[in-house]
Structure formats: structure tokens, C-alpha cells
Amino acid sequence: MSVSSKALSDSGSAVWSRSGRWIALCLLSLLAGCAGTYKPANQPITRVDEDSGYRRVIVDRNELLGDSLILLAFSGGGTRAAALSYGVMEELRDTLIDNEGVEIRLLDEVDSISSVSGGSFTAAYYGVFRDKLFEDYEEVFLRQSVQSTLIRRLFNPVYWVRSATDGFDRTEMAIDYYDKAIFKGATFNDMAQNGPPFIDINATDLTSGLRFTFSQDLFDLMCSDLGTLKVARAVTASSAVPVAFPTVVLKNYADQCDITGTRNWSILEQTEIQGEAQEQLVEGLKSYRDVEQRKYIHLVDGGIADNLGLRAMIDRTEGLNELRFQWLKEHAVKNLVIILVNAAVRPDSFIEQSPSKPKPATTMGAFLDAQMSRYNQETVDRLRLNIEQLAQKARNEALPLQIYFSEVSFDHVQFKDASSMLNNMPTSLELSDREVDQLIASGRMLLRHEPSFTRFRMRNNARLAEGAMTEESVCEFYQHPKCGDAETE
Numbered sequence: 001m002s003v004s005s006k007a008l009s010d011s012g013s014a015v016w017s018r019s020g021r022w023i024a025l026c027l028l029s030l031l032a033g034c035a036g037t038y039k040p041a042n043q044p045i046t047r048v049d050e051d052s053g054y055r056r057v058i059v060d061r062n063e064l065l066g067d068s069l070i071l072l073a074f075s076g077g078g079t080r081a082a083a084l085s086y087g088v089m090e091e092l093r094d095t096l097i098d099n100e101g102v103e104i105r106l107l108d109e110v111d112s113i114s115s116v117s118g119g120s121f122t123a124a125y126y127g128v129f130r131d132k133l134f135e136d137y138e139e140v141f142l143r144q145s146v147q148s149t150l151i152r153r154l155f156n157p158v159y160w161v162r163s164a165t166d167g168f169d170r171t172e173m174a175i176d177y178y179d180k181a182i183f184k185g186a187t188f189n190d191m192a193q194n195g196p197p198f199i200d201i202n203a204t205d206l207t208s209g210l211r212f213t214f215s216q217d218l219f220d221l222m223c224s225d226l227g228t229l230k231v232a233r234a235v236t237a238s239s240a241v242p243v244a245f246p247t248v249v250l251k252n253y254a255d256q257c258d259i260t261g262t263r264n265w266s267i268l269e270q271t272e273i274q275g276e277a278q279e280q281l282v283e284g285l286k287s288y289r290d291v292e293q294r295k296y297i298h299l300v301d302g303g304i305a306d307n308l309g310l311r312a313m314i315d316r317t318e319g320l321n322e323l324r325f326q327w328l329k330e331h332a333v334k335n336l337v338i339i340l341v342n343a344a345v346r347p348d349s350f351i352e353q354s355p356s357k358p359k360p361a362t363t364m365g366a367f368l369d370a371q372m373s374r375y376n377q378e379t380v381d382r383l384r385l386n387i388e389q390l391a392q393k394a395r396n397e398a399l400p401l402q403i404y405f406s407e408v409s410f411d412h413v414q415f416k417d418a419s420s421m422l423n424n425m426p427t428s429l430e431l432s433d434r435e436v437d438q439l440i441a442s443g444r445m446l447l448r449h450e451p452s453f454t455r456f457r458m459r460n461n462a463r464l465a466e467g468a469m470t471e472e473s474v475c476e477f478y479q480h481p482k483c484g485d486a487e488t489e
Helices: 005-019 021-033 056-060 078-093 118-142 146-154 157-165 170-182 188-192 216-221 231-239 263-270 276-289 311-318 322-330 360-396 416-423 433-448 451-459 471-478
Strands: 068-074 095-099 102-105 110-116 198-205 211-213 248-251 296-300 335-342 402-409
Touching: 068 078, 068 118, 068 311, 078 095, 078 118, 078 335, 078 433, 110 118, 110 311, 118 170, 118 188, 118 198, 118 231, 146 170, 170 231, 188 231, 198 231, 198 311, 211 311, 216 263, 216 276, 231 248, 263 276, 311 360, 335 360, 335 451, 360 402, 402 433, 402 451, 416 433, 416 471, 433 451, 433 471
Parallel strands: 068 110, 068 335, 110 198, 335 402
Antiparallel strands: 095 102, 198 211, 198 296, 248 296
């Protein structure tokens, strides 16, 4: 998840103390009108065209696949997650493999990126700007004091006036900032023009608790046009921590078009339910057609439904039916590479060091961390099971397909000091330049030495491009006194 409510509270208190009684009086005078006027940001459609719009089948169409199919998942974790995933993107850019006699970047083999919360900034920026990511993303986002900027805007009188008159709340303020400063007004139509990879930006449907992916396929259910929607709005929804940020609201226009003859609706209607999880997913999707009960869709941080960004990928692997499997055979895919960039942390806990009962906030934080950790592990285990089943099917068919699952996480950091430092980085949208450097280097080196990814590289005679980050340069970022030694846990 992105900006913590505690961080907003702590920083906000400092600004409050400087602003004095005048701010208090202004805020009180505006309370009655803070609701403002809701203006739908998503536009209606009267007809569904399944051959257009930002949907996976369109993005993938007419693209020549190489030997490898690469799927990426970027977790939540604020700037920590954004910087770690950026390091992985750099490593993929600098890893070269042979594809039918032509040396190409591994990055160019990426088929899709599924992201939540902090990871959505990196995924969306690459979706919009592609290789420009490596030119200015650090300056535009990673090294910006985004959290402080949002807080300063929160205490700007202009914001109070707008919040009282046109519904410009904290969430709309963040959308406005991200749109202008980071994504430069880009829409999903702009992203669609770039072709693969398909970017799954994931939020959480507050009512159902299910994952909400910004795809035209889902927007068809609401008779709405995703193409004209700002990418910044989707990223904000993906990272909108409840309470700290009000929900991102979409209007449901389901009564303005007929979808009964569409392919996707037919699939939903004909799906044979297998298990409670699939039943909840299917019924949740169908619920968007009930415009009487669901006039407005409220979205919050995607990390609530899936803080790893893996659920969209699980849906894909579980959806590898006979037709999809035949597609893999026809395209002679040799390698299916799944890379999870997991920026989850295990911060030092001092609860056990004292007989004193922890404060309610500490207790709640520990409880939520434990629940999130268990849910994340269940998600990873479920994906591994799907991979094993698919691998067995490939062996039964005598296919050359090999499947590699690599997890980039702080659990695999070998140096004790570095591991402790990384695991105690905050979940916020503001880190120091040193911390950003360390995270980028960690993303690169953790992927480079991940066992499954190493096997993939060896099988495909991969090599590092000239100028790629060296092992020695990592020591400069960490300044570890024994950087060359294998001081492991």
C-alpha cells in the first residue's frame, strides 16, 4: 500500500501547528460543504465493440511472439515497491537472449505486467512512456517528495475552496497531481497505442472486496469507456489507502448498452463454477450489470484484494484451458517466465522485548501485518500449484515448454545489515536518494541471482549488456564493510 495514515497524521500535525487558529476556523467553516458535487470521470458507451479498446486480446493481436513469454507482478509498498520493481525492469533491459538468431532484450519479451499500489506507478509509467522510464522516471517520481507535496497541497487554501465547491477531495487532489506531474495527461487510449505488454492496474472494489482490473473487458460490464479515462485515476485507485484517501468513484452505466451477445458475457454465463472462490469472482463480475443496486463503484487500494499483484496472473494460469494450451503449442513457446517483485517487509519488532502491553495502534499494525503475510503466502502457494499443473500438462504433451517462477524479495538478501535496513524501510511515497539507490540495486541483483531466473538464463545463453550494473558497484550503494564476504543469516 502507499501513503500510511500515520505518516499523513504525523506530517499533517507539523503543518497544523505552524498554521494556527486561522486554518482551524477555515476548515470548520467548510465542513458543511465538503461533499461537493460529484462529476463522473468515466464516460458511457451505448454499444460494446470487442475488437477495440484497451483489452488484452487487442494489445496482443498481430504481435510476433518469441520463444519466451514473460509475466511480471509488482507488489504494493509505496516508493519502496516502485523502486524495487524499477530495478528489476533495468535488469530485464540489460539481459540479452538469443531469439531465432537475433539477440534481443529480455524486457521486449514481457507479455504483461500486473500491479497494485506502489508497484502500479512503475508499471503504468512503462505502459505509457516505455523506454523513457529509464530516462526520467527516477527524477519524475522515485526521487520526488511526493508525500510531502500532497500534504502541502492539503493545507493550501485553494484546495479547501475547491473541496467545498466541486468535490475536489484528497483523492481528486492526488489524481490531479499524478496526472500533471507524472503521467502528463495520458489516457488508456494512449497506452493502448503502444501494444504489449498489457498493463493490469489493479484496485479493490470496496463493496465486494474483489480485485478490480482496469480493462475494457470489465468496463464493458458497466457500459463505460476505459479509453478516455486518465491513467492517473487508475493508479490513484490502485494506491488509495482507505481512510487516508477517499474512494475513487466510477459511475455505472450498465443500463445504457446490451452485452448479452458479447463473448465475455457468454463466458461468464457458461462458466461451470468450481469452488467458492470462482463463484465469488463470477458473481462479483455479474454484479456490475445491476445498475439499480450498484449505481456507483467505489475503489480503494489494490493491496486489500491482492498486495502481490498475482491474482490477475492466477486467473490467467487457471484459465489456461484446452484452447489456451493449444495457443501455447501453436506459438512454440519454450519458456514461460513469471517474476514476482515482492516489496513486503518484515520490520524489527520490539513487542517481545518488554512485558508492557503494546499500544492499540501497535497491536493493530502487528495483526494486519500477520494477516497480510498469511494471505500473501496463500496466494504464492496457489500460483505454484497452478504452475505445477501446467508443467505436468506440457510434459504429457511432450512440449519443450519450461516454466520458471522467480520471486524478488528481501527474504533473499544475503547480508544481515542490508536485510535489516531494507526490511525497515517505510511504506510511504517519500524515500531518500540513498534508499532509492539501494532498492534499485537490490532489484537488479536479487533477480540476477534468483535460482529459477539463473536456470532460465543458462538455458537461453543469456548475457548482460555492456554497461549493466556490476557486482562491485552494489557495494558503493550499501557501503557494507564486508561487501565481498558471504555473511549470511
